[in-house]
Amino acid sequence: MTQSAGNNREPSVADVPIQLLDPSGRRLDHPDFHYDGTDADLAASLRDMVLARRIDAEATALQRKGELGLWPPLLGQEAAQIGSARAVRDPDLVVPSYREHGVAWCRGVDPVDLLTTFRGTGMTDWPSRPDTFYPYAFVIGSQTLHAVGMAMAQQRDGAVGNDDPDANGAVIVYFGDGATSQGDVNEAFGFAAATSAPVVFFCQNNQWAISEPAIVQSRVPLYRRAAGFGFPGVRVDGNDVLAVQAVTEWALDLARRGGGPVLVEAFTYRMGAHTTSDDPTKYRTSDEVAEWRAKDPIDRLRAYLTAAGAIDDAWEAALVAEADALAARLRDGCVSLPEPDLADFWDLVYANTPDLLVRQREEFLAYEASFEEAR
Amino acid sequence: MTQSAGNNREPSVADVPIQLLDPSGRRLDHPDFHYDGTDADLAASLRDMVLARRIDAEATALQRKGELGLWPPLLGQEAAQIGSARAVRDPDLVVPSYREHGVAWCRGVDPVDLLTTFRGTGMTDWPSRPDTFYPYAFVIGSQTLHAVGMAMAQQRDGAVGNDDPDANGAVIVYFGDGATSQGDVNEAFGFAAATSAPVVFFCQNNQWAISEPAIVQSRVPLYRRAAGFGFPGVRVDGNDVLAVQAVTEWALDLARRGGGPVLVEAFTYRMGAHTTSDDPTKYRTSDEVAEWRAKDPIDRLRAYLTAAGAIDDAWEAALVAEADALAARLRDGCVSLPEPDLADFWDLVYANTPDLLVRQREEFLAYEASFEEAR
């Protein structure tokens, strides 16, 4: 007896990523999703994408110069990040992973602050972080559960499903294709579905988890995972900032109105290395990289806006200047980051530092002082 | 912008459990699944179900008498267990949870042995356990990953996808509705899908995880989870032993042939308490229990076989006698289980017992001996 009940390995129409702007810069129609903004809004998106890429390039360069210990580049994922971040509005909460420099930028985090983590002068939280943007997370998938808990808090705070849409909020949480294998991420799907928590799971499928292609994690498109938990999943062209924003706006809106969670799979590509410690030539071909370069998220938006006459050389020149200034600020900011003092860390473990730690710090200080005396 | 891409909360035809025998004992046709056995085979199934129920009743009674510390009754799940277990054949491997007394019975485990765990005379492994049946697992979901690993071993052993079907094996792993929320179970789904491991995930959805109804874990039918990971999921009437066996045979066959994993959701009901420590009146109504009693898996098979003339009073009488004898053997066996000696346990921690443990056992023995002297 044979049959294929539920066998879901055949491609479906929904596997084709939602697209509103093709790689050549031509706008497309989609039956369900429309980009509502103006060309001026799109120019603002382009600006964010260009600046995010510049922040990233500069940080990568700072790592090469030895000023940072590590940097995880976002190169190639600008549309996924800027498009989704521009769909966020207060009181939404944003829970990033570790590569969301573009999202951080859009949410008002000073990019210099991000460097503290990677320079080793601080942990994962930065002075400029607004209350609605959460710290970077390095244990893959761990943050998705936090996001669901925050969404459960929003439910209890009465910030979901109100008639007044401005009173409603949702949580958007970022993670990668690799993360979808983790128990925590699947538990987050389950808890969110069971509680109808207002959370948008934003998966940047950049095709790679370090050296492992997405096929190692799943034989079927990742967006399909959601249906198995009972909530909608959609796949969007992650290099198309219009489509990403439209889809994320829909997803956040659904969540805010009390419709429960949504999974957005942004189909994109990590153009650079996993981190500055990585050597992607060990595991992928330059052909593959070239193929994706042709789908560059910035090029296509620039092509559209240029053709539409919405931006011109002067606009571009101003943006270059702005990016240069930002880069310079980043360089200066990086080397000026205050050096931490180990003595300060004993007070950060607990709200009320226990005696043992007080004593330990004192001993540490006395020990340090003994060297000064010895000189 | 609104749409319902992938929103899967609407009931689908596949949500209706596959049924080949209705509660009144009438056989039904199904387009995809057929029971291939004879009425004599079904009589053998009935015998297994009756004896499994008797083992269960006797163990419950032994707990009431204080001879066991605890017992998790299978009452109501006989069809799910006997039907699935009768689909297993060597070299298939069986990985149970903690309620699979009926499966254990079918696979040749002496039911007296099962009592060691619950009497506290031993751990979770029993002398009569055949090599292809694995120990009971008490950490919810943990065993599902072991099962996937065993299936990966079968792949490496060349025991999957051979032309000779007898050379092929698969793994069947049991777990409950509650378990589907655990990270481990979802990781097991992911690993099995990614590796096309020959494993049948057999979920007995008995409607309850202790006091929590299945809705606490999922808003949508559990079998749907599989599709999200890219493998088939089916829902079968878990109180219909014909359907369970037919579906499990199909699933195991698919897995053995190299078709990858399958999720079978056996829709059934835990008629008794979660364990003998539990008081289900705290959380569920007697109406609900009565409703399910009308769907009893044994009654319907008996009704069918009686109507078909395949069993008669003499057959029933012989079965009663057999069950009585089994129960008596269980009672005797229980109280005769050898008392463990703590001194034996130091040698069970490692293959090669380290000095510290050797010394500790010696100290323990000397200490014990000091009491004997003191008398």
Add this chain to the structure above:
Amino acid sequence: MSMHETAIGTDPAASAIEVPAASATGVQRLTMAKALNAGLREALSGDDKVLLYGEDIGALGGVFRITEGLQATFGTDRVIDSPLAESGIVGTAVGLALRGYRPVVEIQFDGFVYPAFDQIVSQVSRLRFRTHGALGVPMVIRIPYGGGIGAIEHHSESPEAYFAHTPGLKVVTCSNPSDAYWMIQQAIADDDPVVFLEPKRRYQEKGEVDVSAPPLPLYASRTVKPGTDATLLSYGPMVRTCVQAAVAAADEGRNLEVIDLRSLSPLDDAAVFASVRRTGRAIVVHEAVGTLGIGAELAARIQAECFYELQAPVLRVTGYDLPYPPSRVEEGYLPDLDRVLDAVDRSLAY
């Protein structure tokens, strides 16, 4: 097997272990289970942000009935039956805590806390540190722990050392109904994450609880019985055993001091040192395996701080270095008053 069956039988330890009620106002005689229930009820009433969260804690009231009746009073939004996944419970509780709630998580049994280990060790314990103090996680993780109840495997574990080794967590445990009542409230009021260990074999033992007494400091030990000849250091389920041992030893003219540590992280080591300096002898008693158990840390600290005062090495009476064995042999596995007295003999023989 016990040489002191009579001592156990009459149990003169019972009165010693109870905290004497300061005043008659509000004094009730409660089991530890009921005392915890009353403490949780107080915490829920006193602060809207307090939530209870875990498996089967609603209609059922938890498998030990610690939360019985609380969902009926406070509703399903505040006493929440969670899906069956410990990492999920703790991880989502982190999110709730970061948004101003004070989740009190119940782990159903000690052996089921390990699936949540990553969230506890890498997130709960560290979010304050990771964020330079910007975010805190005011969460309580309640865990019924320890053996002696005839359970199957994974239901009798003593995981305290894993947590006490983890900076950023506080770890406390109660030994009697009175402490249970106020300690759970203090733990919930604490802005730091607290692992709250409940000795399940003591759940049904009764004691006086003064619900109107002001709470004591949460991280201070208690001298249950003063003494001069040796100091017994213990916590949770073993405090009663130590008091029983002290009572039995008194018959033989030995005057033992018994300290209930209450807090395992931070350790109230100042009180420990003061006692050991007086008695010159220390014996640590716990159910958890000896190797790297709390006794190891206490021994290491005591020998360092009381080097010249120690008349004998610090001895440890603990669970053996085995996985918890089947219940029919757990009595031999768990420290009992005879093993404690044996250690006292050995200590005094130095």
Add this chain to the structure above:
Amino acid sequence: MSMHETAIGTDPAASAIEVPAASATGVQRLTMAKALNAGLREALSGDDKVLLYGEDIGALGGVFRITEGLQATFGTDRVIDSPLAESGIVGTAVGLALRGYRPVVEIQFDGFVYPAFDQIVSQVSRLRFRTHGALGVPMVIRIPYGGGIGAIEHHSESPEAYFAHTPGLKVVTCSNPSDAYWMIQQAIADDDPVVFLEPKRRYQEKGEVDVSAPPLPLYASRTVKPGTDATLLSYGPMVRTCVQAAVAAADEGRNLEVIDLRSLSPLDDAAVFASVRRTGRAIVVHEAVGTLGIGAELAARIQAECFYELQAPVLRVTGYDLPYPPSRVEEGYLPDLDRVLDAVDRSLAY
């Protein structure tokens, strides 16, 4: 900050820490990374049942390149890139082990072992015990561990105490390329589960490896440098630091003994006691936090066994009781030779 920069600079410790090659046959000068790679290659060649399993260990050769080239030689069925889930990796490896394979699991960094904690603590460590010896789990869990490499958080942890507190696990760690080469092979050959900790800051340090020498017993410590005045007890990354301290102390006329424990569970405490009985002084050095670190257990055992011989309390030089701090201050956090020498001074002052 160091008072002994010259000592570090010229590094006379380098030769002391290397195991002298018994014969010239097969002696190679390798980094620890390459020695591990060679050991794994041997194990894969020697036994078809040996599998390597983990994230990015195939084409990439692991983020530290320990498995470089092995997938090319042994194929994707034996050197397996796993999905990104540690519980899944360890849990499925249990299944492979139960079916006769010998999986060697790589956890990418120390901080990512916690999601697998339940499988390790409740399954890997216990399956033999749970099944009365019927089933065993011959598995190695390789974990690059420790700090000192300037990494971001969760990448510099020392989780050894969690595992050493768990009955049923063996826990070993190598301090030099030669030990790395044979210890990994011995661990794979062991029928018990072994947590194999690799000091990642030492991966690129070179040493002589005699690939033809017979392996030593896996659970025996090594006296790296004999001495008379005090015993330095350490393991993994800190062995080199202790040898440097001993070299520096020699300048001041102090003769320190240095023991590389190699095995943290079981502990080779007989050798430790013998040494401390001779020197009368012991100092344990490790990166992990002090509270309930390996030093606690060693101190507890030493003070119990060498009570009359100890001239000073056992001292501990460890990571402070903080989560691992940002890399710019890790130098101050990690024990270095000055902190070791400071402890030696304090010990000798008793």
